[in-house]
Amino acid sequence: MSEMKHKSIALLLNVWAEPKLALSLAIPEQNLLVRQSSSAYICAQLWKKLQKANAIKNFCTKAKLHFLSAVTKAERQVGQGHYEIKKLADLSQKYQLDFILLKGAAYIAKNLPNAEGRLYSDIDLLVGKENLNWVESELMLTGFRRTVIDSYDEQYYRKWMHEIPPLRHNKRSVVLDVHHNILPLTVSNPTDISLIQARAIPLENGLKTLSNEDMLLHCAVHLFHEGEFEKGLRDLIDLDFLFRHFSIENSEFQTELFERAKQLGLSYNLFLATYFCKLVLGTPFEADYFSNVMLYAPNKYKLTLLRVLFREIFIPHHSSCVTIKFRIARSSLYIRGHLIRMPLRLLIPHLARKSIMRIKDLFKKEKADTFAG
Amino acid sequence: MLTPYVIDKTSEVLILKKGLTLKIGPFSVNIKCSEKTFAKTFCKIYAGFSFLQSSEYIDFHINISRPNHIRRFIRPYINFINDGKKPFKPLTAQEAFPFFEWGLNWCVATYAHHYFMLHSAVVEKNGNIIIFPAAPGSGKSTLSTCLMLSGWSLYSDEFALLDKDINTITPFGRPVSLKNESISLIENRFEVKVNSIVKGTSKGDVAHLMHKNINFIFEPVKLKKVWLVFPKYTKNAKTSLIPLSQTEAFMPLIDQSFNYNQLGSEGFKSAELLLNKCQRYAFEYSNIGEAIELFDNLITDE
Numbered sequence: 232m233s234e235m236k237h238k239s240i241a242l243l244l245n246v247w248a249e250p251k252l253a254l255s256l257a258i259p260e261q262n263l264l265v266r267q268s269s270s271a272y273i274c275a276q277l278w279k280k281l282q283k284a285n286a287i288k289n290f291c292t293k294a295k296l297h298f299l300s301a302v303t304k305a306e307r308q309v310g311q312g313h314y315e316i317k318k319l320a321d322l323s324q325k326y327q328l329d330f331i332l333l334k335g336a337a338y339i340a341k342n343l344p345n346a347e348g349r350l351y352s353d354i355d356l357l358v359g360k361e362n363l364n365w366v367e368s369e370l371m372l373t374g375f376r377r378t379v380i381d382s383y384d385e386q387y388y389r390k391w392m393h394e395i396p397p398l399r400h401n402k403r404s405v406v407l408d409v410h411h412n413i414l415p416l417t418v419s420n421p422t423d424i425s426l427i428q429a430r431a432i433p434l435e436n437g438l439k440t441l442s443n444e445d446m447l448l449h450c451a452v453h454l455f456h457e458g459e460f461e462k463g464l465r466d467l468i469d470l471d472f473l474f475r476h477f478s479i480e481n482s483e484f485q486t487e488l489f490e491r492a493k494q495l496g497l498s499y500n501l502f503l504a505t506y507f508c509k510l511v512l513g514t515p516f517e518a519d520y521f522s523n524v525m526l527y528a529p530n531k532y533k534l535t536l537l538r539v540l541f542r543e544i545f546i547p548h549h550s551s552c553v554t555i556k557f558r559i560a561r562s563s564l565y566i567r568g569h570l571i572r573m574p575l576r577l578l579i580p581h582l583a584r585k586s587i588m589r590i591k592d593l594f595k596k597e598k599a600d601t602f603a604g
Numbered sequence: 605m606l607t608p609y610v611i612d613k614t615s616e617v618l619i620l621k622k623g624l625t626l627k628i629g630p631f632s633v634n635i636k637c638s639e640k641t642f643a644k645t646f647c648k649i650y651a652g653f654s655f656l657q658s659s660e661y662i663d664f665h666i667n668i669s670r671p672n673h674i675r676r677f678i679r680p681y682i683n684f685i686n687d688g689k690k691p692f693k694p695l696t697a698q699e700a701f702p703f704f705e706w707g708l709n710w711c712v713a714t715y716a717h718h719y720f721m722l723h724s725a726v727v728e729k730n731g732n733i734i735i736f737p738a739a740p741g742s743g744k745s746t747l748s749t750c751l752m753l754s755g756w757s758l759y760s761d762e763f764a765l766l767d768k769d770i771n772t773i774t775p776f777g778r779p780v781s782l783k784n785e786s787i788s789l790i791e792n793r794f795e796v797k798v799n800s801i802v803k804g805t806s807k808g809d810v811a812h813l814m815h816k817n818i819n820f821i822f823e824p825v826k827l828k829k830v831w832l833v834f835p836k837y838t839k840n841a842k843t844s845l846i847p848l849s850q851t852e853a854f855m856p857l858i859d860q861s862f863n864y865n866q867l868g869s870e871g872f873k874s875a876e877l878l879l880n881k882c883q884r885y886a887f888e889y890s891n892i893g894e895a896i897e898l899f900d901n902l903i904t905d906e
Contacts, residue, residue: 262661266687293632293661296718303717307866550688593675 458568
């Protein structure tokens with residue numbers, strides 16, 4: 232790999248780690264920084280971070296316009312998010328239901344530092360499994376519709392997944408993911424969701440979020456069960472923000488987090504989150520906490536393998552960063568993602584079916600969806 | 605102004621190999637493609653545009669390419685790739701050029717939030733500017749092309765790029781896009797030859813026309829005398845120009861804004877400023893000769 236390529240791969244991560252570097256970038260590097268951060272879905276977040284570090288004054292006008300366009304879009308999303316949250320709060324109050332906000336929606340509702348400039352694609356909600364059908368039909372009465380999926384997908388969701396097929400609002404086009412668990416039912420040791428629900432914390436508006444520890448653990452579990460990592464870096468940055476923020480709020484946070492992970496059987500996921508946050512983003516940890524978490528590390532061969540693969544994947548998925556190593560890591564982690572989510576007896580028929588559908592799709596008559604001109 | 609490199613035959617090779625960076629309107633666009641026919645059409649239509657050196661900031665990196673699987677060879681199709689992302693489903697290879705134009709529209713509409721953007725044609729004559737916001741199919745491209753071929757300067761047939769304080773408008777001159785019957789209408793009336801017609805796209809037959817009256821200066825122009833005219837082509841309709849109050853013009857205006865919603869309260873302010881600044885009309889027509897005469901008179905009556 233040439234030195235140029237090496238330098239360009241590291242650009243975003245270097246600037247993220249050391250915002251002052253942004254002051255001395257030439258125009259093509261500024262251009263690349265905007266492109267990499269957009270492809271990693273953190274353009275607006277990066278701008279906010281650089282702004283706080285007083286590192287934006289040397290950007291050229293065009294680079295600034297791109298950052299500000301991303302900020303406009305992100306702020307609009309946050310505005311819409313608050314509106315949707317309010318609507319859900321009304322519904323939960325009307326029926327005295329427990330609605331627990333997850334991920335992006337929870338960060339917005341709690342105004343956590345990572346919500347600033349963060350893009351989110353949908354609103355995630357956790358409800359008790361016993362209320363699922365009922366909640367779904369109530370949501371449909373307020374304008375949410377099932378997204379079009381085929382009967383196989385439908386059945387697959389209902390039988391094996393931790394969520395129902397996404398619902399899209401017919402006017403506001405927001406997408407709602409209604410979960411009844413934090414992981415698919417096909418993983419080898421599903422978490423007891425009632426333990427998590429019991430610790431949920433009410434917000435002023437009647438909705439709930441997970442407790443701080445559970446919120447972080449959910450973020451970790453979610454990230455390290457993924458098979459696709461286009462948003463992997465963004466999610467790792469979420470974890471970094473949460474680690475730092477909660478540790479400042481509560482000096483016992485890291486100890487409590489470790490205990491909680493043990494209780495829920497999620498220590499290995501906490502190890503992965505901790506290890507890669509430190510490795511990629513330099514997240515600070517207390518020495519005791521870190522050595523405790525390292526007890527859950529796999530043997531040194533597996534650890535080396537995981538380190539090599541995840542190091543490659545937590546970068547912007549942008550043409551300027553794609554190398555052969557990256558491609559290998561991406562394919563390997565894709566397979567890993569499937570293997571940990573499903574036992575082989577389910578996975579093989581599932582993937583076979585999906586590949587056939589994909590080949591069929593290649594020859595379907597295209598229905599154009601081009602932007603009206 | 606930058607004119608060290610002008611598009612010519614050698615640019616075709618550049619598009620296919622390294623990518624070519626052009627200033628189109630206030631944006632710089634890097635274009636790369638896998639299709640020889642696209643490169644040829646592109647260089648013909650954009651001939652006369654200047655291209656930029658590699659050290660300049662590039663707003664959009666666009667790649668028009670065939671996929672790396674069977675559809676590369678059998679019934680080939682192409683993707684519109686915007687810096688690695690594919691916002692659209694693929695189209696057939698012969699639709700490459702219209703695909704590029706539509707895709708670039710999408711790139712601008714989803715990015716340029718430093719403007720108050722309208723889906724609109726814009727024409728100018730002697731400092732008088734007419735903005736024609738309209739939904740697709742209302743005949744705004746045909747109308748503005750006819751005005752252009754009758755001596756008006758065309759700022760754009762798709763976009764009004766207004767600054768948020770509604771002091772200036774920025775020309776975004778590009779080949780005008782003509783569809784179906786309007787192609788032969790323009791050819792017959794003005795004795796111009798429209799090349800590069802692509803038949804049977806999702807929007808029917810599509811052609812793109814370049815002309816010297818399309819504004820390629822791309823510098824913001826101060827808004828002095830401005831009209832806001834909502835055009836509607838109706839078969840056999842009598843030519844009519846009906847004044848609209850600010851309230852009446854508000855909904856049709858924001859309906860045609862690409863980013864009224866994105867801009868939130870800023871968008872509302874821009875819309876209000878624009879409605880204050882303009883004379884506002886609803887315009888219905890079927891006879892293009894009468895339409896041209898009407899707008900020529902409209903600005904001289906002032």
